[in-house]
Amino acid sequence: MLAIDHLNFEYAGHPLFRQFSLQLAAGITWLRGENGAGKTTLMKLVAGALLPHTGTIAVAGIDSAQQPLDYRRQIHYSGGDTPALPWLSVREMFDLHVALYPGADTAALNAQLDAFRLHGVLDQPVTTLSLGQHKKMQLSLALALPVAVLLIDEPFNGLDTAAVSYLRTQLADPGRRARQCIVLTSHVEPDLPLAQTIQL
Numbered sequence: 256m257l258a259i260d261h262l263n264f265e266y267a268g269h270p271l272f273r274q275f276s277l278q279l280a281a282g283i284t285w286l287r288g289e290n291g292a293g294k295t296t297l298m299k300l301v302a303g304a305l306l307p308h309t310g311t312i313a314v315a316g317i318d319s320a321q322q323p324l325d326y327r328r329q330i331h332y333s334g335g336d337t338p339a340l341p342w343l344s345v346r347e348m349f350d351l352h353v354a355l356y357p358g359a360d361t362a363a364l365n366a367q368l369d370a371f372r373l374h375g376v377l378d379q380p381v382t383t384l385s386l387g388q389h390k391k392m393q394l395s396l397a398l399a400l401p402v403a404v405l406l407i408d409e410p411f412n413g414l415d416t417a418a419v420s421y422l423r424t425q426l427a428d429p430g431r432r433a434r435q436c437i438v439l440t441s442h443v444e445p446d447l448p449l450a451q452t453i454q455l
């Protein structure tokens with residue numbers, strides 16, 4: 256489903272990926288490695304937030320450089336960064352994503368909001384959310400959007416125990432694992448049914 260071929264990438268003279276290739280099928284992949292190994296950078300490259308210097312990345316045969324818009328619609332990256340559009344409210348952030356992803360289902364998003372108990376913060380600016388609320392906002396989108404590839408950086412960081420338990424159930428769902436390629440970074444064993452583990 257996800258094919259990375261001969262990827263080369265460096266930050267200003269600091270090479271991170273040299274001729275790096277990886278093929279991932281549906282199911283959960285645990286991407287692991289020590290601090291600074293390049294996990295977040297690889298996710299950003301796959302998400303289209305960073306561009307490879309050379310090499311190709313494709314999802315279901317759609318090349319990230321040749322068909323960037325179609326490619327981006329196949330992927331969602333749930334990262335830990337500060338929001339790209341900090342002036343938006345949570346509701347506006349959700350509306351934006353529903354508009355960006357064809358087939359996004361508002362009912363599915365509302366179900367995630369209910370499960371994460373996020374309705375109370377819908378009209379708050381995203382910058383005013385607590386760490387855990389921000390994570391829940393990101394995860395609501397991640398779990399609701401109809402993408403082929405789901406990238407989640409440190410999925411359990413900052414979550415309360417109820418949310419951790421709910422997220423595990425959602426990610427472990429056999430239907431989801433059959434239709435999505437789910438890539439997680441985590442410094443601890445994710446305790447999920449893994450299709451594979453990639454060590455950077």
Ligand SMILES: Nc1ncnc2c1ncn2[C@@H]1O[C@H](COP(=O)(O)OP(=O)(O)OP(=O)(O)O)[C@@H](O)[C@H]1O
Nearest residue numbers: 266267269271288289290291292293294295296297
């Ligand atoms: N914008 C940037 N400019 C220059 N170097 C960067 C930049 N972002 C990351 N790096 C460097 O690239 C390397 C990989 O960083 P990355 O964030 O991908 O690692 P990671 O495996 O996700 O680490 P962690 O487990 O600590 O989150 C690190 O050495 C980091 O210092």
